[in-house]
Amino acid sequence: AQKVTQAQTEISVVEKEDVTLDCVYETRDTTYYLFWYKQPPSGELVFLIRRNSFDEQNEISGRYSWNFQKSTSSFNFTITASQVVDSAVYFCPSEYGNKLVFGAGTILRVKS
Amino acid sequence: DAGVTQSPTHLIKTRGQQVTLRCSPKSGHDTVSWYQQALGQGPQFIFQYYEEEERQRGNFPDRFSGHQFPNYSSELNVNALLLGDSALYLCASSYVATNEKLFFGSGTQLSVL
Numbered sequence: 036a037q038k039v040t041q042a043q044t045e046i047s048v049v050e051k052e053d054v055t056l057d058c059v060y061e062t063r064d065t066t067y068y069l070f071w072y073k074q075p076p077s078g079e080l081v082f083l084i085r086r087n088s089f090d091e092q093n094e095i096s097g098r099y100s101w102n103f104q105k106s107t108s109s110f111n112f113t114i115t116a117s118q119v120v121d122s123a124v125y126f127c128p129s130e131y132g133n134k135l136v137f138g139a140g141t142i143l144r145v146k147s
Numbered sequence: 148d149a150g151v152t153q154s155p156t157h158l159i160k161t162r163g164q165q166v167t168l169r170c171s172p173k174s175g176h177d178t179v180s181w182y183q184q185a186l187g188q189g190p191q192f193i194f195q196y197y198e199e200e201e202r203q204r205g206n207f208p209d210r211f212s213g214h215q216f217p218n219y220s221s222e223l224n225v226n227a228l229l230l231g232d233s234a235l236y237l238c239a240s241s242y243v244a245t246n247e248k249l250f251f252g253s254g255t256q257l258s259v260l
Contacts, residue, residue: 039189072251078235080190080251126189133203134180135249137189 039138058127068130151252172240179221
C-alpha cells in the first residue's frame, strides 16, 4: 500500500520569504508517479506537477521548484518569494493503480 | 472551455436520507473519479468510472454507488446517510483512465444533520 506523509501541518511565512513544503512516501513499488496539488479556499484542487519516481532532476517553473530524492523517498516543493496568493492547502499525492493517495496536506499562510 | 463542473455546490441532508451528486467532466475527458474529503484531511478515493463501468473502488461501503452516462457525466449516490458522510465530495476527470492530466471540480459540500 502507499502512504504519503506531510509532516508540516501548517506553515506561516511573511510575503517574499522562501518556503519549502516536505513530502515523504512509503511504497513497495519501484516506480510510481508523484504529484503536487494546491487547494485554495474555493475547494478546487489545482494541478502543479506530476513526476516519475525515476526522475531525480530538479524542476523549476517560475517561483516554484521541486526536488525529488529517491534515497529518502521525498518530493519537496519550494516557493521562492512567496505571495499572499500562495496561501492554500498543498497536497502531494502518489498514484496507486487508478487512484491518487493523498496525505493530510500542509496549510500555507502567507502574510502581507 | 469549461472545466469540471459539479452540482449542487452545497447540500444539507438528515441522517438516513439519500443524496445524488452530479459531475460533468472537462471537455475531451472520458473518465470520472470521485473523492471524499473530510474536514482537515486529504481526499480519499471512492471510485472511478470509465466506459460507463466502475473500474476501481476505494474502501467505501456499498452505500456509496455511482453511475456514468454515455456523455461521460457521472453521478455519485449515497444511501442511508450517516453524520460521518459530511464532507466535500470532489469529482475529477481525465482521459482514458489515466491520472496524467487529472482535473478536479470545486466539489459539493455535503452536510448531514
